[in-house]
Amino acid sequence: MLKLLKDVGELEFIRYIARQIEGKGTALKGIGDDAAVVSINADYVMLFTADMLVEGVHFLRTQRACSIGHKAISCSLSDIAAMGATPKYALITLGLPKKLNFLFAKNIFRGILKTAKFFNVEIIGGDTVCSEKIIIDVFVCGTAKQQNVILRSGAKYGDCIFVTGSLGNSQKTKHLHFTPRVEEANFLTRNFKLNAMIDVSDGLICDLNHILKASKVGALLEESKIPLSKNCFLNDAYYTGEEFELLFTLPEKYSQQLISKWPFKRQVRLSCIGRIMPQKFGLKIKNKKGIPKKNKIYGYNHF
């Protein structure tokens, strides 16, 4: 029987791709983190990431064109930030319907450009094609000192688990208006030696699980420490994707110092939500009565 993509799911397809390209290449990090990492000289690396938004899936044509553009580039900026790197250049590929209002197309680009300029990112190329739905694919290239790059795979038993901002509100408004945590990531890598980092794009539990798998560790979260957005429930905070907050781990001994030095207090919360545990512990969440329980692990599946 013919299998369809929706029968196998997105993860299975990505696993197929990853298996096909396994083996040693010259890249320091290929598929399997927020961005790919390539060495450019003895000290520095370049990082590459691409994120595609499709009308009807990630945004609607009834939404503001500027906000759509902002979201498109911010997803990629968030990926670069989550690697501890600084975004530098962007290529923008646009698929646009012939009958799209010219002003709407211009405003999508304006939204992209405004956010690019805010973060000192240069738009240096791209492609424009005709398509029935609006498609925006943003490729971003960043740079970092090799020693400052933070992968998903470095979390260690005993680390504190931190998350920026508050969670659960993404599906309502945040997913179009979030600020990629470029400045926060910059502060973190300049002042602390993080062990692992990811951005929350699939959902807190799902993305934490990416860190746990890559680092071969477990985790214990505390329900009472989860930073909930206004009018949101715990399950929203656990499973809502497109939050684009930073989720990272840091050795416990630096944890107090980080909290006291955090310079973004007024705009962006910083919460220690749990601890890294040995792998066999798995992923558990302590409820308000102090009892650790296993939680379902799932994230957004495109197919």
Place this chain on the structure above:
Amino acid sequence: MLKLLKDVGELEFIRYIARQIEGKGTALKGIGDDAAVVSINADYVMLFTADMLVEGVHFLRTQRACSIGHKAISCSLSDIAAMGATPKYALITLGLPKKLNFLFAKNIFRGILKTAKFFNVEIIGGDTVCSEKIIIDVFVCGTAKQQNVILRSGAKYGDCIFVTGSLGNSQKTKHLHFTPRVEEANFLTRNFKLNAMIDVSDGLICDLNHILKASKVGALLEESKIPLSKNCFLNDAYYTGEEFELLFTLPEKYSQQLISKWPFKRQVRLSCIGRIMPQKFGLKIKNKKGIPKKNKIYGYNHF
């Protein structure tokens, strides 16, 4: 009155984008050539390009999945080659319908991977999303010595104009099965100092005109020298896009040497099709009676 994209056309939209991002950045070359160029150290540069293919526009679902994948990456490889650079890394972004046959999706990727491997290009990342039509956006990163990069803007009065391969057949079969001229470009930059180069993606006349405008020169082509594909007419050779041949200019004094040294004679023709002229000459074509005439300049418009 509201203007639609199809009323203003693709070029006008790209001109709008180019105006928005004008001004000096740190990139050596931004929008306006086959790829963007960024300095990575005193001698070397990195080049970036992205090309998006959309089902129904660039290919049909009835065509072979492997060939579609091959075409998708080859367009970007051709862009890097046309800059005189070597492609190194690729990111693949796929928009796929939920109800797409899993095997078809796998075969698209296999087609991409096979061609990537043939040219020693590593696939290091990308994105997968759900969309109604199949969308493939390939970003390729290449490297070159800065002094070897060939822009569109270097053509000089007196240069010979060369084109690889034969022209006119693209719409029939070639556009799915062409070989990006990576090896040929590599040979050219290692052995000669080309003044300008582009790949024929919009059509011979249209792409030559890109060189003429960027270089502020004119050109005289010779009808009798145009390398026609089998069963093709001159107008096919002039205006068919997606040929992905190299079109370049070289000082006349090296022209004989190039023709005699060309190591690909058996597989890939090399034709001197005309001369670069002063800008005020414009673009003319000498017909078989030896009379130079102006030709219409147009290329593919997506909207």
